[in-house]
Amino acid sequence: MEPGTSAARERQRLLARQEAARLSAEGVRAVALTFVDNAGITRVKSVPTARLAHAAHRGVGMSPAFDVFTSDDSIAASPHLGGPDGDLRLFPDLNLLTILAAQPGWAWAPVDRYDQQGVPHPACQRQFxxxxxxxxxxxxxxxxxxxxxxxxxxxxxxxxxxxxxxxxxxxxxxxxxxxxxxxxxxxxxxxxxxxxxxxxxxxxxxxxxxxxxxxxxxxxxxxxxxxxxxxxxxxxxxxxxxxxxxxxxxxxxxxxxxxxxxxxxxxxxxxxxxxxxxxxxxxxxxxxxxxxxxxxxxxxxxxxxxxxxxxxxxxxxxxxxxxxxxxxxxxxxxxxxxxxxxxxxxxxxxxxxxxxxxxxxxxxxxxxxxxxxxxxxxxxxxxxxxxxxxxxxxxxxxxxxxxxxxxxxxxxxxxxxxxxxxxxxxxxxxxxxxxxxxxxxxxxxxxxxx
Missing domain, CATH: 3.30.590.10 (Glutamine synthetase/guanido kinase, catalytic domain)
Structure with missing residues (x-):
């Protein structure tokens, strides 16, 4: 999902509101938003169902340092990534929004990652x-x-x-x-x-x-x-x-x-x-x-x-x-x-x-x-x-x-x-x-x- 123009982001927010209402009616109270790091670990941020529209419109923050996390949660460093600086926005793909059958009360969606100006993160594996x-x-x-x-x-x-x-x-x-x-x-x-x-x-x-x-x-x-x-x-x-x-x-x-x-x-x-x-x-x-x-x-x-x-x-x-x-x-x-x-x-x-x-x-x-x-x-x-x-x-x-x-x-x-x-x-x-x-x-x- 690409943030795109202000109008596109507003459409995403409206769609997310509709989806949140559907999820709430099904008893879903939280949505897990996942990406996979370069060590192969699935990392997550979760939002209350009521905040899904905000997440779809503005994204959810997460550090770019996760691109150099290892499987034991140590943090490596590359010439471009590592350290405490910076922030990314996680945007859920609402087309993949799924109620989790084995986790009652939860739904899931994968995310694409962008910087705070809406530019695709060059290390986003899903966009690659x-x-x-x-x-x-x-x-x-x-x-x-x-x-x-x-x-x-x-x-x-x-x-x-x-x-x-x-x-x-x-x-x-x-x-x-x-x-x-x-x-x-x-x-x-x-x-x-x-x-x-x-x-x-x-x-x-x-x-x-x-x-x-x-x-x-x-x-x-x-x-x-x-x-x-x-x-x-x-x-x-x-x-x-x-x-x-x-x-x-x-x-x-x-x-x-x-x-x-x-x-x-x-x-x-x-x-x-x-x-x-x-x-x-x-x-x-x-x-x-x-x-x-x-x-x-x-x-x-x-x-x-x-x-x-x-x-x-x-x-x-x-x-x-x-x-x-x-x-x-x-x-x-x-x-x-x-x-x-x-x-x-x-x-x-x-x-x-x-x-x-x-x-x-x-x-x-x-x-x-x-x-x-x-x-x-x-x-x-x-x-x-x-x-x-x-x-x-x-x-x-x-x-x-x-x-x-x-x-x-x-x-x-x-x-x-x-x-x-x-x-x-x-x-x-x-x-x-x-x-x-x-x-x-x-x-x-x-x-x-x-």
Whole structure:
């Protein structure tokens, strides 16, 4: 939501008054306004329902220092951000205003961030994602994205991986989660037990990139609320326990063309990928080491990115290969709208707005350059890349990933100096914090940060 002119802001205030009246009639007494910082933590300011119109018209204040907060609430510093000075305004997106089914009396909306003159904050991650989506549209592409959200319930209970026994044991819990997500108009594709003890996953339907990131935040906080209502705790941390399969947050990416047309369904091209779709995915594959600093942003992320655990730790792609970082999903051959790709090396420590924006920025660089500039996919990998011995590992540490991120000119330009500098400062601070820590110490320290 952009503040715009005085007339536009007045229209927002009038709309917010109408929405506040609707919320009050539904028993909603407070609205949580959230954004996600560069450490992947969802931060919040809440307002009484009666103050929603004021928030929509004037915004809610919050310090720009949150752009350099780390996951333990320490404050780093970048060349442009850090310290006690300054103020921003949070403007709620009223189109996303949602009554929270698992938190009676509450509603939620994501925010965009501006300075006090109404100028977009250069480090606003949600607006970054929106800009990259607009660049895709300028190139005749409509990206669709969706996330898989994994979490571990504590105490974990019993039952084998993917087993019905876990569903029986947590039957009421899972039913309440289904009901809460449906009440919030989130289309769930599936919820199922995962590999690790107490681990579950929910997959939601694809949407435009900004909406997909918004939905991920709403899904995650709904899971957290439903879990708490059952006297349990939910952890989305990349590594709940050192040496155990961790929580991923895989990103699914599909490209479409306005008015119809699916670049993943070209019968005359290898693997059904039109030239622009292949160039997009090849460019993402090329930038994956730098993208790890965005999508695997915690030292704990690198406890998860280990071979032969379906985490995607190798810089390669494959057709329906769950061990490669980039998995091509051809989909139903009878459905002209099916087909997409999955990035498996990301986790829930990531800011989803940065993830969708960065993947778009990397992929669009390939679309702009084209196959003739070298943005073509290599041969796909079959089987476990670890067993082949000829595949490049992705970064093995956050320090290594941050170095790739710093050198990636495509991402630097797309992020802009202020946002790029803030992300880099947070990554370096997180890496420094855990430089001398054991895997067990890293897992213990981050288990409840996410």
């Amino acid at each position: 994602a929106r800009r990259m989506t607009a660049l895709a549209a300028e190139r005749g592409l409509e990206p669709l994205m969706g996330f898989e959200t994994e979490w571990i319930v504590d105490p974990p209970g019993s039952g084998p991986a993917y087993g019905m026994a876990r569903v029986v044991e947590r039957s009421e819990y899972l039913l309440e989660l289904h009901d809460a997500l449906a009440a919030q108009r989130i289309e769930v594709l599936q919820i199922h037990p995962e590999y690790s003890p107490g681990q579950f996953e929910v997959s939601t339907a694809p949407a435009d990139p900004v909406r997909a990131a918004d939905q991920l935040i709403l899904v995650r906080e709904t899971v957290r609320a439903v879990t708490a209502r059952h006297g349990l705790r939910a952890s989305f941390a990349p590594a709940f326990t050192a040496g155990q399969v961790g929580n991923g947050c895989h990103l699914h990416v599909g490209l479409r063309r306005p008015g119809g047309g699916n670049p993943h369904r070209d019968p005359d091209r290898p693997y059904g990928l039109a030239a622009d779709a292949e160039a997009f995915l090849a460019a993402v594959l090329r930038s994956l080491p730098a993208l790890c600093a965005v999508g695997a942003p915690s030292p704990a992320s690198y406890l998860r990115l280990v071979p032969s655990h379906w985490a995607g730790p190798y810089r390669c792609w494959g057709v329906e290969n769950r061990e490669t970082a980039l998995r091509l999903v051809p989909g139903d051959p009878t459905d002209p709208d099916d087909g997409h790709a999955e990035l498996k090396c990301f986790d829930a420590a990531a800011n989803p707005y940065l993830v969708v924006g960065a993947v778009l920025a990397a992929g669009l660089a390939g679309v702009d350059a084209g196959l003739e500039a070298g943005y073509a996919l290599p041969e796909p990998v079959r089987g476990d890349p670890a067993a082949r011995g000829d595949q490049e590992r992705l970064p093995a540490s956050l320090t290594e990933a941050a170095a790739h991120f710093e050198r990636d000119d495509v991402l630097r330009e797309a992020f802009g100096e202020v946002l790029h500098g803030a992300v880099l400062a947070v990554r370096r601070a997180e890496a420094k914090r855990f430089a001398d820590s054991t895997p067990e110490e890293i897992a213990d320290a981050t288990r409840w940060s996410y």
